[in-house]
Amino acid sequence: xxxxxxxxxxxxxxxxxxxxxxxxxxxxxxxxxxxxxxxxxxxxxxxxxxxxxxxxxxxxxxxxxxxxxxxxxxxxxxxxxxxxxxxxxxxxxxxxxxxxxxxxxxxxxxxxxxxxxxxxxxxxxxxxxxxxxxxxxxxxxxxxxxxxxxxxxxxxxxxxxxxxxxxxxxxxxxxxxxxxxxxxxxxxxxxxxxxxxxxxxxxxxxxxxxxxxxxxxxxxxxxxxxxxxxxxxxxxxxxxxxxxxxxxxxxxxxxxxxxxxxxxxxxxxxxxxxxxxxxxxxxxxxxxxxxxxxxxxxxxxxxxxxxxxxxxxxxxxxxxxxxxxxxxxxxxxxxxxxxxxxxxxxxxxxxxxxxxxxxxxxxxxxxxxxxxxxxxxxxxxxxxxxxxxxxxxxxxxxxxxxxxxxxxxxxxxxxxxxxxxxxxxxxxxxxxxx
Amino acid sequence: xxxxxxxxxxxxxxxxxxxxxxxxxxxxxxxxxxxxxxxxxxxxxxxxxxxxxxxxxxxxxxxxxxxxxxxxxxxxxxxxxxxxxxxxxxxxxxxxxxxxxxxxxxxxxxxxxxxxxxxxxxxxxxxxxxxxxxxxxxxxxxxxxxxxxxxxxxxxxxxxxxxxxxxxxxxxxxxxxxxxxxxxxxxxxxxxxxxxxxxxxxxxxxxxxxxxxxxxxxxxxxxxxxxxxxxxxxxxxxxxxxxxxxxxxxxxxxxxxxxxxxxxxxxxxxxxxxxxxxxxxxxxxxxxxxxxxxxxxxxxxxxxxxxxxxxxxxxxxxxxxxxxxxxxxxxxxxxxxxxxxxxxxxxxxxxxxxxxxxxxxxxxxxxxxxxxxxxxxxxxxxxxxxxxxxxxxxxxxxxxxxxxxxxxxxxxxxxxxxxxxxxxxxxxxxxxxxxxxxxxxxxxxxxxxxxxxxxxxxxxxxxxxxxxxxxxxxxxxxxxxxxxxxxxxxxxxxxxxxxxxxxxxxxxxxxx
Numbered sequence: 001x002x003x004x005x006x007x008x009x010x011x012x013x014x015x016x017x018x019x020x021x022x023x024x025x026x027x028x029x030x031x032x033x034x035x036x037x038x039x040x041x042x043x044x045x046x047x048x049x050x051x052x053x054x055x056x057x058x059x060x061x062x063x064x065x066x067x068x069x070x071x072x073x074x075x076x077x078x079x080x081x082x083x084x085x086x087x088x089x090x091x092x093x094x095x096x097x098x099x100x101x102x103x104x105x106x107x108x109x110x111x112x113x114x115x116x117x118x119x120x121x122x123x124x125x126x127x128x129x130x131x132x133x134x135x136x137x138x139x140x141x142x143x144x145x146x147x148x149x150x151x152x153x154x155x156x157x158x159x160x161x162x163x164x165x166x167x168x169x170x171x172x173x174x175x176x177x178x179x180x181x182x183x184x185x186x187x188x189x190x191x192x193x194x195x196x197x198x199x200x201x202x203x204x205x206x207x208x209x210x211x212x213x214x215x216x217x218x219x220x221x222x223x224x225x226x227x228x229x230x231x232x233x234x235x236x237x238x239x240x241x242x243x244x245x246x247x248x249x250x251x252x253x254x255x256x257x258x259x260x261x262x263x264x265x266x267x268x269x270x271x272x273x274x275x276x277x278x279x280x281x282x283x284x285x286x287x288x289x290x291x292x293x294x295x296x297x298x299x300x301x302x303x304x305x306x307x308x309x310x311x312x313x314x315x316x317x318x319x320x321x322x323x324x325x326x327x328x329x330x331x332x333x334x335x336x337x338x339x340x341x342x343x344x345x346x347x348x349x350x351x352x353x354x355x356x357x358x359x360x361x362x363x364x365x366x367x368x369x370x371x372x373x374x375x376x377x378x379x380x381x382x383x384x385x386x387x388x389x390x391x392x393x394x395x396x397x398x399x400x401x402x403x404x405x406x407x408x409x410x411x412x413x414x415x416x417x418x419x420x421x422x423x424x425x426x427x428x429x430x431x432x433x434x
Numbered sequence: 435x436x437x438x439x440x441x442x443x444x445x446x447x448x449x450x451x452x453x454x455x456x457x458x459x460x461x462x463x464x465x466x467x468x469x470x471x472x473x474x475x476x477x478x479x480x481x482x483x484x485x486x487x488x489x490x491x492x493x494x495x496x497x498x499x500x501x502x503x504x505x506x507x508x509x510x511x512x513x514x515x516x517x518x519x520x521x522x523x524x525x526x527x528x529x530x531x532x533x534x535x536x537x538x539x540x541x542x543x544x545x546x547x548x549x550x551x552x553x554x555x556x557x558x559x560x561x562x563x564x565x566x567x568x569x570x571x572x573x574x575x576x577x578x579x580x581x582x583x584x585x586x587x588x589x590x591x592x593x594x595x596x597x598x599x600x601x602x603x604x605x606x607x608x609x610x611x612x613x614x615x616x617x618x619x620x621x622x623x624x625x626x627x628x629x630x631x632x633x634x635x636x637x638x639x640x641x642x643x644x645x646x647x648x649x650x651x652x653x654x655x656x657x658x659x660x661x662x663x664x665x666x667x668x669x670x671x672x673x674x675x676x677x678x679x680x681x682x683x684x685x686x687x688x689x690x691x692x693x694x695x696x697x698x699x700x701x702x703x704x705x706x707x708x709x710x711x712x713x714x715x716x717x718x719x720x721x722x723x724x725x726x727x728x729x730x731x732x733x734x735x736x737x738x739x740x741x742x743x744x745x746x747x748x749x750x751x752x753x754x755x756x757x758x759x760x761x762x763x764x765x766x767x768x769x770x771x772x773x774x775x776x777x778x779x780x781x782x783x784x785x786x787x788x789x790x791x792x793x794x795x796x797x798x799x800x801x802x803x804x805x806x807x808x809x810x811x812x813x814x815x816x817x818x819x820x821x822x823x824x825x826x827x828x829x830x831x832x833x834x835x836x837x838x839x840x841x842x843x844x845x846x847x848x849x850x851x852x853x854x855x856x857x858x859x860x861x862x863x864x865x866x867x868x869x870x871x872x873x874x875x876x877x878x879x880x881x882x883x884x885x886x887x888x889x890x891x892x893x894x895x896x897x898x899x900x901x902x903x904x905x906x907x908x909x910x911x912x913x914x915x916x917x918x919x920x921x922x923x924x925x926x927x928x929x930x931x932x933x934x935x936x937x938x939x940x941x942x943x944x945x946x
Contacts, residue, residue, distance in 0.1 A: 248820055250838060303812045304805040311802055314791035321749060321788055322803040322856065323774040381793050 116342020227273025
């Protein structure tokens, strides 16, 4: 007879084995870090400047938010090509309501979210209950809602919006510790002047590493405090779940790896927090995004709904024969996608401060790519929220970094396409080896 | 018959991450013999054949393969096929929407410069079909012929490739008795013509019938090779080699304690989901009592699975009419959720397609049909879930490194136990088991019978669907016989025999 102890023997594999087994998950994180460092160097350090960091968050929030919904759709074994058009139509409706009819932003936002859900339901209905491939239904939706947007806006831009509405995208969390005022400190820093810079500066060596001091001027103390809270919370919850897993003989990462991993994540968060606190603080949208990510991680890992979506994508027939209403479940994933796409539509409109017929053009590709880069399976049943978020940031940093470099949209698209293909090829290669 | 050794596999060792599937296995086959390969699930039979046929190419295993006396390093299935080594897998590799002729010559088309010569292909298909004794038009689609005939098409396909060594992995697993017999006769016929075959099978009576030699594998190693001509090999003798002990009785004893009627179906009629004028269940009346195991016997295609699935949440068929009573009260079984709520469970015959989410782990599969039992307000209590999964893993002796193992990595018998675990955890009153022992080994079968006994001892009722009559006779209290969607006989097990059951089926066929 088996005892729980038997399982405990396999609890902590050696570092090498562990890395090999989890190549995919860490591979994508490493890829993100490499891409970030690359652009940091090549853009002369512009990437991580507080202003740009804030921009990076603002520019990518809607991709991340839609990737949350898209991941569920993809895990359930479907796809949604219409999200870009939903972004446009919702933006248009919001504009018409607020600008033409002077309806207040709160009511408008609520109506728009419901409308997004309704659009998702309209498409999900055909996919879930009539078993029409999602590719076809949402391709139709993509055309229909783009057309509707053009019709509604009459081919024109509508704006500007009330200031409260704009704050959704451009506002920052108020500094509740304003009475601290600002303070400064310096920490040692290594400055790496790379080959690329060397060319411009006509320096001799390809690498020129200097130790300098950089000065941080914290103007937003509450941001710093919040950052510290997030770090403490994260480390504590990681530690706790590791202890629980260990107690129950679930395989966990090697101890040293756990420490390194938490250390690196903490440093990254601290760095971002420090940078943001030298500028305007934490953008509202970052908080919303953070809450949504945590919420969807919880949904996918801890609730029966999440569990059922994975089962549905893994084997629909077996799931249905286990007494689970798979049709309703598919239907729900599309409603959820619609609401999130609607929310993204509001964010985009608020950010641009006007609704344009072209809004959200091509977003569906960034969002879908984020999920697949993040390790979702094209056949359903596999994928993680955290993977999709990292995938979205990879796409975001690529967009942002290349824009800073002044590369055109042509080149940007080629690079993004190549990255998507590389990620999926890497996935398949990994699977075959395993 | 010559006694040349056509194939020799020496010291084959094959490892998968974390598992040694084959350990130093040696195996040799003489020309013109039928060599059976026996062993429990997970003993390494299929792995050994995949090494031989190039599915696992040279370099991914240790050891040597000699074919016709030459050392071979097969890099792919194509290499082995060129040498005339053809494997027919357990899961048939035919394309349903293509015709017999198209399937036979798939990848090997009768063509010049890419243009197919259909007249020639059809002519050759007709020839091949005659050889395997199949009377079908070469242009018939695979989807329109039964599994037995599909198996014959696979063999015809092998013949088209100039087969010298034919490997059959569980060829009769999904065939009924008469189709199985026809297939075995065909093998004996080919043997006379000099073809060498290796056959993997769990059906020991078939092996004793056709095999010249039997090699027994256990836990990835060769146990022994028995020569059927030197001595008479009894089934018990083979089982001893497979499990390492004598299985004195293949069916565990049980003293029936039968109570009141718990489950009753009245006048159940259902129609085919596509051909809406074809009845799949025809006025079926059936009842089961507490503590009773009731068998449904019948040939493949008799409509047993279709009936069971139509009762279980109307999962199959259309225009369903009839009544289901549980504990004497009408029960709503109009969808799976309600059927489960009424106390019904259906353990499917097709565990991979309909029973398991293969890419999910043992724990997730175990709790899939009873999320209420592990959650509160949609939030899963991880502790409860872990406990439940471990409990059933121990109860059913599911052999897995942990409950976090994906079920795709388990052997067939253990997968079957996971499906059972799922339904036991849902705590039903009535379980319908559809071919619960198909394709699993003797030891695991015995364990499944024991589980059935435990269930009825706990006051539950079991409906046992099986195509293996000895199994029904060994486990049931009462047997219904089904043919063409209708119940044609009912008998207590004391009066039942294979002859009685077959007789009932034949008589009902004559009436039509």
